[in-house]
Amino acid sequence: MNVIDGDAAGGILDDITVVDLTTFVTGGFATLMLANQGAEVIKVERPGAGDDNRHSGPPFVEPDPDYDGPGRTADENGESPYFWTINYDKLSVEFNLKTESGLEALYDLVAEADVVVENFRPGTAERLGIGYDDLQEVNDDLVYCSISAFGETGPWSSRPGYDLLVQGTSGIMSVTGPEDGDPVKVGLPQTDLITAMWAAFGIVGALFRRERTGEGDRLELGMHDAALPWLTKQAGKAFVGEEPTRMGTKDPVLAPYQTYPTADGYLNVGCANQKLWGELCEAIDRPELAEDDRFATNPDRVEHMDELEAELSAVFRERPTDEWVDLLAEDHGLPVAPVYDVPTALDNEQTEARGTIREIEHPALGTVPVIEHPINYENATAGFDGAPPLLGEDTEAILGELGYDEEDIDRLRDDGAIPDA
Known part of the structure; x- marks a missing residue:
């Protein structure tokens, strides 16, 4: 399946289709990494509401009031720039998976796909009929990735979790902040992004294995597990009986290796x-x-x-x-x-020279900025071509690619499986 004809010919993941069932950051950033390498990523979103990340704000950006194309803004306040940063170059469909025909539409989509990514709480996908065993029945060489806060085993497996919680359980907050201060959360959703990178790495590895064996696979990872390997030198101290502590910007094993005040910064x-x-x-x-x-x-x-x-x-x-x-x-x-602030980090001579920040045409917003991912190949291409999608923007186009005609699409609307046009 290839709904969009982009400039990513020669991408490492060209011809790979990813069905993204995730919300918020962890799964979204994982599939963003795959999109950057040429994969076609299709977000399956809740009708009317979409990904929770669409509502993350303020700030919001108002769309062009004259736009009359497919899709719409999910939040009454407009489009969330935070949503953009995790969803460039993806497509969006709205399927109500609690209806029989919506579930059938998803099965038809998965049958033509290579990868499915979900980040429901353990057991939820199975209750919805979209667990690995369910989807493997329609696609036996599927690569299926499940992401949760604490994984599917262990005494914490049923707990909900977000980045803040896992920054705490992973020990990251205990070594972040001033020496004489309280534990501090890293200013980024760090454990979300750490987990996303592990997930993307695992998915590409499973696809490589599939090329060699013809077999799909199921990947399962928890954010807590994913964060622990990043402790490195702090874990090294703990392994020999020492307790790593907060050190501000100092380093536990190197000096001078820290931040110093200057006359103006x-x-x-x-x-x-x-x-x-x-x-x-x-x-x-x-x-x-x-x-x-x-x-x-x-x-x-x-x-x-x-x-x-x-x-x-x-x-x-x-x-x-x-x-x-x-x-x-x-x-x-x-x-x-x-030490730069964020606006200066995004706009300086080095960032400009590397072409890291670009603009992409957006059908309802004119242009939106995009942060490119950093891998540069000698013999392949990488990069984003499409804007973050409006909610449901590609529902009809993708259903058409799956063989649905207008009568079929009207039936889905009547069943409540997809929204009215």
């Missing part, structure tokens, strides 16, 4: 090995620091991190951030960088 400094440490001391005109017994080696600097912070903070406060970057990064080639 902040500077990140990562000059932890001996060569870089010596070069930093020379560049800031403090060569005696390299000879100080407290700072002689990296273990010494870690042991005396507070004293080191005091010395370097006094130096870096003497100049603005840009001057330090010019001197240390540009002139001396040292690993230092400014």
Whole structure:
């Protein structure tokens, strides 16, 4: 199935069709990664409401009042930019899976697909008749991915969960924030995104295996499990009986490797090995620091991190951030960088030079910005071609691709399986 003729010819996942039954971020970002690599991703959404992420805001953006094409805005306030960032280059259909004909339409769609992704609470998909066993009956080489907060086994398996909860259970919050402060949530939906990347990785692996064996597979992962491997150095300390703690921007095993205040902002400094440490001391005109017994080696600097912070903070406060970057990064080639706010991160000379932020035509909004994903191939293409879909924008087109005629589509409307036009 290929409803949209895009520019992604040569994408790694060309000719792969993904049925996305997920809501919010975890599944959405996983299928976004697949769309970026050329897969056709079809969101199956609740009639009238759609993905919960469509209602995440404010802010909202009002569509063109003169737009009269297919699909519509799900929220009375307009379109959510947060929704855009997780749903570029996807298609949207509205199926009421609690009706028999809506469920049959989904089965027809899955029969032509390669991948299904769902993030219901364990047991929900089976109750709806869209579990792995149900869908494998219509597509025996299907790759089916189930995502939940805590996985399908264990004493927490029936609990609901969101990123905030899993940032807590995974230990991430315990090592995030100021040393003398409370546990702090990472400012991004980090465990959602971590889990999404694991899911996309697993799906591509299962598709590769299918190419070799002809067999589909079922993947099952929990957000809590997915976050734990990212603890790395903190887990390493715990494995030998030490308790990792909050350290602000400091690092538990490297120094200097943290944020320092400048005359007008902040500077990140990562000059932890001996060569870089010596070069930093020379560049800031403090060569005696390299000879100080407290700072002689990296273990010494870690042991005396507070004293080191005091010395370097006094130096870096003497100049603005840009001057330090010019001197240390540009002139001396040292690993230092400014701390940007989000608008500056999205709009600076490096981001612009890499073409990371683009604009995509949107039928009801004119254009919308898009953050491209970072993989650049020598012998394949990647990137987004289509705007995030309006709710139900592609329902009729996809049903037509499945062989439904106008009479069939009217029947689905009469049954309440799809909304009225």
